[in-house]
Amino acid sequence: MTRITVAKGDGIGPEIMDATLSILKAAGAQIEIDEIEVGEKVYLSGNTSGIAKESWDTIRKNKIFLKAPITTPQGGGYKSLNVTTRKFLGLYSNVRPCMSLSPFVTTKHPKMDLVIIRENEEDTYGGIEHQQTDEVVQCLKLISRPGCEKIVRYAFEYAKVYGRKKVTCFTKDNIMKQTDGLFHKIFDEIALEYPEIENEHWIIDIGAAKMADTPEVFDVIVTLNLYGDVLSDIAAQIAGSVGLAGSANIGEECAMFEAIHGSAPRRAGQNMANPSALLEGAVMMLNHIGQTEVAEKVQNAWLKTIEDGIHTYDIYREGTSKEKVGTKEFAEAIIKNLGQKPSILKEVHFAKDAVLHLPKYVKKAPMKKDLVGVDLFVDWKGTDPNELAEKLQSINTENKHLTMITNRGIKVWPNGFEETFCTDHWRCRFEPNEGKILYKNNIITLLAKALDAKIDVVKTENLYNFDDKACYSLGQGQ
Ligand code: NAD
Numbered sequence: 001m002t003r004i005t006v007a008k009g010d011g012i013g014p015e016i017m018d019a020t021l022s023i024l025k026a027a028g029a030q031i032e033i034d035e036i037e038v039g040e041k042v043y044l045s046g047n048t049s050g051i052a053k054e055s056w057d058t059i060r061k062n063k064i065f066l067k068a069p070i071t072t073p074q075g076g077g078y079k080s081l082n083v084t085t086r087k088f089l090g091l092y093s094n095v096r097p098c099m100s101l102s103p104f105v106t107t108k109h110p111k112m113d114l115v116i117i118r119e120n121e122e123d124t125y126g127g128i129e130h131q132q133t134d135e136v137v138q139c140l141k142l143i144s145r146p147g148c149e150k151i152v153r154y155a156f157e158y159a160k161v162y163g164r165k166k167v168t169c170f171t172k173d174n175i176m177k178q179t180d181g182l183f184h185k186i187f188d189e190i191a192l193e194y195p196e197i198e199n200e201h202w203i204i205d206i207g208a209a210k211m212a213d214t215p216e217v218f219d220v221i222v223t224l225n226l227y228g229d230v231l232s233d234i235a236a237q238i239a240g241s242v243g244l245a246g247s248a249n250i251g252e253e254c255a256m257f258e259a260i261h262g263s264a265p266r267r268a269g270q271n272m273a274n275p276s277a278l279l280e281g282a283v284m285m286l287n288h289i290g291q292t293e294v295a296e297k298v299q300n301a302w303l304k305t306i307e308d309g310i311h312t313y314d315i316y317r318e319g320t321s322k323e324k325v326g327t328k329e330f331a332e333a334i335i336k337n338l339g340q341k342p343s344i345l346k347e348v349h350f351a352k353d354a355v356l357h358l359p360k361y362v363k364k365a366p367m368k369k370d371l372v373g374v375d376l377f378v379d380w381k382g383t384d385p386n387e388l389a390e391k392l393q394s395i396n397t398e399n400k401h402l403t404m405i406t407n408r409g410i411k412v413w414p415n416g417f418e419e420t421f422c423t424d425h426w427r428c429r430f431e432p433n434e435g436k437i438l439y440k441n442n443i444i445t446l447l448a449k450a451l452d453a454k455i456d457v458v459k460t461e462n463l464y465n466f467d468d469k470a471c472y473s474l475g476q477g478q
Contacts, residue, residue: 006033007037007066010069010071015273016278029291038070050079064257092154093154093250096117096246101240103320117222119148119183122142123142126140132458152186165219168201169221169223170227183224241314246279283302295350300348303341305337308322367467369466370468372465376427376455377461394453403430407420431463
């Protein structure tokens with residue numbers, strides 16, 4: 001018996017959760033439920049996080065959380081509970097299977113059957129943003145080795161346990177050589193540990209185009225947070241409907257399972273909503289807690305019901321569907337089909353020990369780290385980079401000097417192009433003079449000199465070599 005936390009959420013949430021739980025119960029799921037209140041009521045009671053402290057205690061105690069969609073009230077500084085939950089509980093892996101149910105659910109991609117595994121905690125989703133000058137704002141994209149290792153290993157383990165043949169990595173490492181480059185490098189490293197699984201890498205732009213056009217060539221896709229967020233909605237939609245896709249958010253300790261759609265308030269209370277997406281989330285939950293036989297039974301009964309043409313309004317089509325039903329009746333039809341298998345759609349078999357082997361991250365030995373320069377980011381309202389260079393050269397010291405200025409990453413000094421458009425945000429690189437070593441206090445001296453020369457430094461970034469390899473970007477055109 002596994003104790004789980006359940007939140008019925010808002011809008012259509014309670015109806016689809018009741019339908020889902022009735023199916024799980026009828027299928028013999030060994031679960032006990034602690035129900036908590038999250039979402040609109042909690043937000044509107046003045047709690048901007050949408051969840052009470054006692055509810056966190058329940059989630060952390062039970063570790064498994066089945067959550068219906070909630071309504072985030074518009075405006076007023078309400079925080080998205082989904083994002084908060086993923087980050088607080090360290091749910092680093094977002095798993096979204098997207099499978100076509102053709103010919104019973106209309107899709108242009110009848111052979112599509114892929115799983116998107118999206119990194120869930122890092123990337124620009126740290127939400128670390130700053131305005132630096134009148135014209136320029138920035139968002140920090142943070143990618144970590146542990147973050148990459150955990151998600152890439154998850155993808156390969158998932159493929160192994162669920163009998164998938166190939167893992168494809170999507171990045172944009174031709175442009176972001178450090179961040180996306182690290183993700184790709186770790187993908188290549190970990191792929192070596194899984195010789196039985198095919199692996200490949202695509203640049204995200206052409207990869208996404210290929211996925212939208214010919215999704216059947218992909219099997220498991222692993223990618224960074226932002227790309228995965230966009231791609232997984234596209235994949236769910238082209239498979240048939242976002243209303244059919246479930247999602248698992250997995251961490252080292254806890255896991256949360258849900259539908260990918262929202263609370264559809266306009267459909268609430270009318271016994272209309274399709275519970276399939278939440279049910280798919282629940283099937284992933286059953287697999288996660290080792291109740292694979294029940295998961296298999298529910299999944300096959302659901303496929304059989306879809307195949308029988310018993311459809312809720314969102315997937316009902318004259319010709320292919322046989323009967324338009326409400327939420328409750330759809331659940332009842334699945335319950336009747338428990339123990340049966342689809343005959344045209346592919347029946348599922350979940351491995352009895354469908355448990356992923358996910359060792360905890362082991363910290364690596366520290367790398368050799370040498371300070372080899374500094375970038376000063378300067379707010380300057382002028383337009384001629386030569387003029388700025390002259391100003392900056394006046395603060396050159398005996399052990400370092402200005403070597404480059406870029407604007408939005410493009411080199412504008414020395415030897416820039418007049419045509420390059422410049423904003424008021426300049427990256428000014430100082431590197432050691434021949435034979436000199438740079439120390440941190442040299443940077444402090446440089447900053448003091450900049451202050452005296454009325455140069456408005458808005459931030460600095462140190463340039464490092466790690467294990468004798470330069471680990472910072474050059475200027476475009478350098
Ligand atoms: P939505 O996904 O709730 O609904 C969009 C449309 O999709 C609906 O009008 C409905 O026609 C259809 N739809 C969605 N789920 C369906 C289902 N199960 N059965 C049948 N039809 C379905 O998106 P939205 O209208 O943009 O958002 C509504 C609220 O949900 C917002 O407050 C939003 O913040 C919230 N939301 C919550 C989650 C979550 O809790 N995970 C995710 C997304 C949006």
